[in-house]
Amino acid sequence: MKTRDLVHVALFAAILAVLGVMPPIALPFIPVPISVQTLGVMLAGSSLGARKAGLSMLLFHVLVAAGLPLLAGGRGGLAVYAGPTGGFFVGFLPGAFLVGWLTERAWTRLSVPLAFAINLLGGAFVLYALGIPWLAVAAKLPLAKAALGSLAFLPGDCVKAAIAASTAVTLKRAWPLIQAPRPAAPTSPPPSSTRAASPGPASPRQ
Amino acid sequence: MSLGLYLHRDSPVHAVPAAAKMLGLLLMGTGLLLFPSLPVVSVALGATLGLYALARLRPREVAPVLRLSAFVLVPLFLVHGLLSGWVPALEVVLRLAVLLLLATLVSLSTRASDMLEALERALRPLARFGVRPARLGLLLSLTLRFIPLLATWLHEIQEAQRVRGLEREPLAVLVPLLVKTLRTADTLAEAIDARCFDSEEPS
Numbered sequence: 438m439k440t441r442d443l444v445h446v447a448l449f450a451a452i453l454a455v456l457g458v459m460p461p462i463a464l465p466f467i468p469v470p471i472s473v474q475t476l477g478v479m480l481a482g483s484s485l486g487a488r489k490a491g492l493s494m495l496l497f498h499v500l501v502a503a504g505l506p507l508l509a510g511g512r513g514g515l516a517v518y519a520g521p522t523g524g525f526f527v528g529f530l531p532g533a534f535l536v537g538w539l540t541e542r543a544w545t546r547l548s549v550p551l552a553f554a555i556n557l558l559g560g561a562f563v564l565y566a567l568g569i570p571w572l573a574v575a576a577k578l579p580l581a582k583a584a585l586g587s588l589a590f591l592p593g594d595c596v597k598a599a600i601a602a603s604t605a606v607t608l609k610r611a612w613p614l615i616q617a618p619r620p621a622a623p624t625s626p627p628p629s630s631t632r633a634a635s636p637g638p639a640s641p642r643q
Numbered sequence: 644m645s646l647g648l649y650l651h652r653d654s655p656v657h658a659v660p661a662a663a664k665m666l667g668l669l670l671m672g673t674g675l676l677l678f679p680s681l682p683v684v685s686v687a688l689g690a691t692l693g694l695y696a697l698a699r700l701r702p703r704e705v706a707p708v709l710r711l712s713a714f715v716l717v718p719l720f721l722v723h724g725l726l727s728g729w730v731p732a733l734e735v736v737l738r739l740a741v742l743l744l745l746a747t748l749v750s751l752s753t754r755a756s757d758m759l760e761a762l763e764r765a766l767r768p769l770a771r772f773g774v775r776p777a778r779l780g781l782l783l784s785l786t787l788r789f790i791p792l793l794a795t796w797l798h799e800i801q802e803a804q805r806v807r808g809l810e811r812e813p814l815a816v817l818v819p820l821l822v823k824t825l826r827t828a829d830t831l832a833e834a835i836d837a838r839c840f841d842s843e844e845p846s
Binding site for chain 2: 438439440441443444445446447448449450451452454455480484496497499500502503504505506507513514515516517518519520521522575576577578582600603604607608611612614
């Protein structure tokens with residue numbers, strides 16, 4: 438991994454922490470707050486790609502587990518994992534990874550609706566898939582009740598996915614980091630791959 | 644900007660190594676998940692409060708940290724009590740309370756740096772898969788250094804967009820923040836490379 442990639446991983450973990458500074462919105466009927474932080478999960482995935490986004494989330498987990506209050510509302514420490522919301526937090530990692538993986542696959546034809554679907558799938562549904570059963574076990578709620586309660590997040594997550602999607606498409610034009618998974622495509626940072634077999638429509642940095 | 648929940652005391656709880664405390668927490672969590680009966684949970688609660696006393700943490704200092712947990716536990720108790728009776732509700736809520744109290748105790752009595760060191764040691768076997776401890780250290784310190792800086796940038800960008808009447812436009816705030824971050828990342832990576840950090844392997 439190049440130093441530049443390491444720095445990206447570190448800086449996106451920091452972005453995630455900064456998004457946690459914005460106050461979470463508490464809901465009366467389910468013990469999981471809405472936060473802007475999942476937007477950071479989507480942004481990391483769609484800006485960095487699968488591998489770096491996953492590492493970035495792992496790094497964030499290490500910092501939170503070490504007791505730094507970086508989660509929305511100043512939560513942190515191992516208590517986060519013991520609590521009912523732990524599953525949603527654990528879902529950050531596979532969520533960001535999936536967003537990154539799908540974004541890489543769709544890179545050349547990335548549009549706002551496509552990015553929206555990717556971000557909703559990875560940044561919201563993967564989190565639900567881990568968070569709802571975790572909530573049901575930790576709080577001994579019936580699974581259906583936990584799932585029904587989590588529906589409250591769906592509108593917010595749609596808004597976040599829409600924001601992340603337009604950001605991702607804008608960023609693709611302004612500062613692209615992901616290359617289409619095509620081995621022969623000329624990559625922008627190191628122009629070393631001189632194999633120019635097929636001059637694919639790769640997007641060089643503007 | 645001070646990060647972390649650590650409160651310094653001269654106590655036996657503070658003296659226990661970070662790794663041991665985290666392992667104990669893990670065992671306790673598993674134990675409570677396997678035997679969640681009311682007597683077991685009550686004894687665990689008593690023991691946990693005893694540990695707080697042993698750590699010489701006063702309730703007044705601990706209360707603000709735990710207030711966030713109360714927002715979770717109180718509605719949960721009510722929902723549970725109405726759905727499935729008050730005894731199971733008490734069981735569930737007490738079990739969660741013990742776990743949250745214990746985990747908070749670990750965070751309060753252990754320096755974040757000690758905890759990071761313990762985690763770094765725990766992750767050391769990953770070296771076999773190409774994870775280098777020095778790079779992990781760089782990642783952790785970079786992130787911590789950049790959180791306050793990024794918060795400042797976010798604030799600056801919001802101010803600038805307010806002048807244009809765009810502060811409620813998430814794109815107008817997020818895109819500049821990301822581009823600024825990524826541009827800094829490039830400069831920073833060049834600076835780190837120029838100083839030959841951990842450069843046994845050129846790429």
